[in-house]
Amino acid sequence: MRKEYMMTPGPTPVPSEILLSQARPMFHHRTPAFTELLVSIEEGLKYVFQTKNDVLIFASSGTGVMESSIANLLSSGDKVICCSNGKFGDRLIKINEAYGTDIVKLEYDWDQVVKPEDIKRELDANPDVKAVYVVQSETSTGILNDVRAIGRIVRDYDAVLVVDSITGIGAVECKTDEWNLDIVMTGSQKGLMMPPGLACVAVSDKAWAAAEKSKLPKFYFSWKKAADSLHKPAPTTPFTPPVSLIVGLGEAIKLMRREGLENIIKRHAVLAEAARQGLEAMGLKLFAPVEGRGSAVTPVWVPDGVDGGKFVKLLKEKYGITIAGGQDHLKGRIFRIGHLGYFDKFDIMTTLAGVEMTLLELGYPITLGIGIQAAERVFMEN
Numbered sequence: 001m002r003k004e005y006m007m008t009p010g011p012t013p014v015p016s017e018i019l020l021s022q023a024r025p026m027f028h029h030r031t032p033a034f035t036e037l038l039v040s041i042e043e044g045l046k047y048v049f050q051t052k053n054d055v056l057i058f059a060s061s062g063t064g065v066m067e068s069s070i071a072n073l074l075s076s077g078d079k080v081i082c083c084s085n086g087k088f089g090d091r092l093i094k095i096n097e098a099y100g101t102d103i104v105k106l107e108y109d110w111d112q113v114v115k116p117e118d119i120k121r122e123l124d125a126n127p128d129v130k131a132v133y134v135v136q137s138e139t140s141t142g143i144l145n146d147v148r149a150i151g152r153i154v155r156d157y158d159a160v161l162v163v164d165s166i167t168g169i170g171a172v173e174c175k176t177d178e179w180n181l182d183i184v185m186t187g188s189q190k191g192l193m194m195p196p197g198l199a200c201v202a203v204s205d206k207a208w209a210a211a212e213k214s215k216l217p218k219f220y221f222s223w224k225k226a227a228d229s230l231h232k233p234a235p236t237t238p239f240t241p242p243v244s245l246i247v248g249l250g251e252a253i254k255l256m257r258r259e260g261l262e263n264i265i266k267r268h269a270v271l272a273e274a275a276r277q278g279l280e281a282m283g284l285k286l287f288a289p290v291e292g293r294g295s296a297v298t299p300v301w302v303p304d305g306v307d308g309g310k311f312v313k314l315l316k317e318k319y320g321i322t323i324a325g326g327q328d329h330l331k332g333r334i335f336r337i338g339h340l341g342y343f344d345k346f347d348i349m350t351t352l353a354g355v356e357m358t359l360l361e362l363g364y365p366i367t368l369g370i371g372i373q374a375a376e377r378v379f380m381e382n
Contacts, residue, residue: 002320003320004320004321004322005320005321005322005347005350005351005354006322007321007322007323007337007338007339007343007347007351008322008323008324008336008338009139009167009190009296009297009324009336009338009340010139010166010167010187010189010190010196010338010340011189011195011196012189012190012191012193012338012340012341012342012343013193013341013342013343014193014194014195014248014342015193015252015255015342017251017254017255018193018194018248018251018252018255019248021247021248021250021251022195022244022245022247022248024244024247026243026244027243029236029237029240029241029243030236032234034236034243034246035234035235035236037246037247037250038230038235038236038237038246039235040250040253041057041246041249041250041253042054042055042230042235044250044253044254044256044257045057045200045202045253047253047256047257047261048169048170048192048253048256048261049169049174049176049184049186049200049202050174050175050176050177050178050261051176051177051184051202051204052177053176053177053202053203053204053205054202054203054227054230055200055201055202055203056200056201056202056203056223056226056227056230057198057199057200057226057237057241057246057249058198058199058200058201058220058221058226059197059198059199059239059241059242059245060197060198060199060221061187061189061196061197061199062164062166062185062186062187062190062199063091063095064199064221065185065187065199065200065201065221066091066092066095066164066185067095067221068201068218068221068223069131069133069162069183069185069201070095070096070099070101070216071099071214071216071217071218071221072211072214072216072218072221072222072223072224073130073131073160073162073183073207073210073211073214074099074101074130074131074214074216075213075214075215075216076099076100076101076215076216077100077101077102078101078102078130078131079101079102079103079104079126079128079129079130080096080101080102080103080104080129080130080131080132080133081103081104081106081119081122081123081126081129081131081132081133081159082096082103082104082105082106082133083106083107083108083114083118083119083132083133083134083135083145084105084106084107084108084135085107085108085109085110085112085113085114085135085138085141085143085145086110086135086138086139086140086141086143087138087139087140087327087328088135088138088139088140088164088166089107089114089133089134089135089138089164090328092133092135092164093105096133099216104122104126104129106118106119106122110138110140110141110143110329110330111141111143111287111288111289112143112289112292113143113144113145113146113289113291113292114134114145114146114150116146116149116150116152116153119132119134119150119153119154120153123153123154123157123159127157127158129157129158129159130158130159130160130210131159131160131161131162131210132150132154132159132160132161132162133162133164134147134150134161134162134163134164135163135164135166136163136164136165136168136172136174137165137166137167137168137171137172137294137296137297138167138294139166139167139296139297140299140326140327140328140330140336141287141288141299141330142287142288142293142294142296142297142298142299142336143288143289143292143293143294144168144172144292144293144294144295145292147161147163147165147174147179147181148175148179151179151180151181152179152180154180154182155180160182160183160204160206160207160210161180161181161182161183162182162183162185163181163183163184163185164185165184165185165186166185166186166187166190167190167191167294167296167297167340168186168191168294168296169184169186169190169191169192169200170186170190170191170192170193170256170264170340170341171190171191171264171265171268171294171295171296171340171341172265172268172294172295172296173265176202176204177204181202181204182203182204182206182207183201183202183203183204183207184201184202185199185200185201185202186199186200187199187200188200188245188249188252190296190340190341191264191268191296191340191341192249192252192256192341193252193255193256193341193342194245194248194249194252195245195248197242197245198242198245198246198249201223203223203227208223211223211224220239222238225238226238265295267344268295268296268339268340269295270345270378270379270382271295271339271343271344271345271347271348272293272294272295272296272298272339273378273382274345274348274349274374274375274378274379275298275337275339275348275351275352275375276293276298277374277375277377277378278348278349278352278371278372278374278375278378279298279300279337279352279355279371280374281370281371281373281374282352282355282356282359282366282370282371283303283366284300284301284303285300285301285303286298286299286300286301287299287300287301287334295339295340296338296339296340297324297336297337297338297339297340298336298337298339299326299334299335299336299337300334300335300336300337301333301334302332302333302334302335303359303364305363305364306359306362306363306364307332307362308325308326308331308332308333308334308335309325309331309332310362311335311358311359311362312324312325312335314358314361314362315354315355315358318358318361319354319357319358321350321351321354323335323336323337323338323351324336324337324338337351337355345375345379348375349372349375349376352371352372352375353369353371353372355371356368356369356370356371356372
């Protein structure tokens with residue numbers, strides 16, 4: 001028998017309390033019991049997102065609410081600024097292209113951060129821009145973009161700021177209202193510690209005003225339908241929700257409230273620092289620049305002489321540790337260790353041990369235990 005470790009940036013491990021809660025007997029979603037649950041979850045999501053505004057829930061992955069942010073905010077031909085320094089910034093561009101918007105692309109190498117001053121320049125040059133799209137925590141590269149600085153800029157323009165925080169919420173600081181973030185999106189299988197299948201989006205007053213002018217088609221992903229149902233005397237959802245996932249989300253929010261958002265953010269920062277120092281102690285080179293490293297995922301260059309595909313495969317098949325490889329042009333060139341959600345210090349040390357043994361087996365010269373020692377020092381200091 002072998003214990004499996006899932007160290008990917010989504011899906012992420014699910015606490016037993018959440019798993020067990022979803023095994024409860026099914027109940028109908030048009031009942032007082034469901035309304036009571038939904039109301040408590042809504043208050044909890046406002047706490048997690050740090051907002052006073054509605055947080056709408058959809059039965060989809062994060063890509064669903066990414067699409068909803070276009071369908072509900074824009075009309076065909078509207079001009080938008082899309083920032084991309086990774087695969088999910090690219091996805092925002094592709095969804096906008098599918099809906100026929102006029103895209104001003106701010107594209108960067110995948111090891112660079114989005115520059116807020118570039119957004120200001122394009123807003124000044126394009127006063128008709130309706131929305132600015134940016135990823136806060138780029139899952140494909142581990143880079144954290146400064147959405148706080150971007151929020152300070154966009155608040156002074158008519159444009160709405162749309163933030164993909166799918167691997168940000170519950171892992172890094174994201175103060176939706178204080179930072180002037182109009183739309184913030186996440187998915188359940190990340191920092192919320194849930195199975196895949198739910199996505200949430202916080203919507204500001206400025207965004208609702210823009211949504212009133214939108215002429216793009218929308219039905220299932222209609223924010224208005226979701227909000228109207230939420231504001232009924234007995235709050236509910238417009239369509240049949242994944243009831244068991246909703247129950248699990250309620251349990252996840254309880255766990256997050258118990259730990260406290262500030263403690264959650266600190267825990268993730270410590271886990272990320274331990275992973276980084278452990279990997280660097282092995283002689284490995286981190287992918288993300290120092291000024292743009294987030295706490296959700298640590299990407300690492302595959303060392304010379306090591307087959308990146310074999311490394312990820314051997315780590316899983318022999319040692320039971322699943323990590324993520326690189327995406328698109330970085331496939332086989334980097335590997336990614338996720339540590340957002342239900343992780344603690346021993347998950348990091350176990351993974352570092354597996355990385356050391358796998359690298360040694362593939363011919364990379366390494367002193368066993370050197371990465372673990374570096375990680376232990378970080379944990380002892382925090």
